[in-house]
Amino acid sequence: MRRDERPAAATVEAAREGDRKAWDTLTAECLPLVYNVVGRALDGRPEVDDVVQETMLRVVRGLGGLRDPAGFRSWLVGIAMQQIRDRWRARQAQPVFELTGEPAGPAGPRADFVDVTILRLGLSGQCAEVAVATRWLEPEDRDVLSLWWLEAAGELSRSELAAGCGVTPQHAAVRVQRMKARLDAARSVVRALTATPRCSALAALLSPWNGVPSALWRKRIARHTRECPLCARQWEGMIPAEGLLAGLGLVPPPIGYAPPGLPGGWGAARTVAVAG
Known part of the structure; x- marks a missing residue:
């Protein structure tokens, strides 16, 4: 969704109250946006799915405490960026050498978000x-x-x-x-x-x-x-x-995309959050 198509504050409030249709609307907004922010910031490495999952879970768990529903997107982006920064810090804290004693190599050229962007947007x-x-x-x-x-x-x-x-x-x-x-x-x-x-x-x-x-x-x-x-x-x-x-718009996630642990989208995420 583009800025002028984002969910209204009423949709955010309804989702906060447990309305499934409202949750589905937020899914349509959040998943592609978070996927793009995380994918480009982390260069499309394998941990992208993990960071997208953690971001969405934190959004579900914290939505009830969002004071201003109109600020939902700013709040969402802030959570995604915090998870990205946490992942960068965790990566920097990892040993430089693998158990073999060889330097850890860079991700393969096909592992990054650049190729995905060029292909899916036809650049x-x-x-x-x-x-x-x-x-x-x-x-x-x-x-x-x-x-x-x-x-x-x-x-x-x-x-x-x-x-x-x-x-x-x-x-x-x-x-x-x-x-x-x-x-x-x-x-x-x-x-x-x-x-x-x-x-x-x-x-x-x-x-x-x-x-x-x-x-x-x-x-x-x-x-x-x-x-x-x-x-x-x-x-x-x-x-x-x-x-x-x-x-240009957003790079569309793969068809049927859902981060590991969220096979059912936001409905599953909300179940996990409530259960936790």
């Missing part, structure tokens, strides 16, 4: 370029990106974005601008890496790179694109990302 050209560029952002930028992408697509308001970030709208604007600058730098990186023929100076720079996108290599390659007369052209003709994302 091409600069729209696909923006999606690929998101792989080069730091986790803290991914948090902002996951909300800003939906704001640019018309799915969230700036106040809802700020609520998700846990900051004022003014501070949120600063964070968005910083993220967009890094996203544009990442777009120049994507263009330089896919240019044919590749710049020989860039090829030499990349000799020690393992092929995995990272913030460090984004900075190195972007610096090269700014300083190299040949690669500087990669910055030309960039359409502002918000213009590319306008109207």
Whole structure:
């Protein structure tokens, strides 16, 4: 659902009272929105389903305490972002090495949300370029990106974005601008890496790179694109990302999608919450 189609406060109140039809309406709103926020922030790793499940369970359990039903979406996004931050902290606390003594490897290229976005939204050209560029952002930028992408697509308001970030709208604007600058730098990186023929100076720079996108290599390659007369052209003709994302809408979850432990959707979630 888009912003102008979101459930009314009366629907939220009815769901809080146990109305099944109202719960189903909230499902239609919440599951795709949470799936997109979590999927893009966590880069589509396997824990996405777990975080979506935990977010929805917390929404069900906490709905009775929501003071302002009109603020439901801001509240929902805030819960999703808190679960994302908790997952990032848990990941950082994990040992760097597996039991074998080898460094833990990155998720496979088909495990991320980028390919899902390009495929399900049918992206091409600069729209696909923006999606690929998101792989080069730091986790803290991914948090902002996951909300800003939906704001640019018309799915969230700036106040809802700020609520998700846990900051004022003014501070949120600063964070968005910083993220967009890094996203544009990442777009120049994507263009330089896919240019044919590749710049020989860039090829030499990349000799020690393992092929995995990272913030460090984004900075190195972007610096090269700014300083190299040949690669500087990669910055030309960039359409502002918000213009590319306008109207794209949500990435639809897979048909029949339900996070593990919630096979029956919100009805099952509510049963679990009440039983707990």
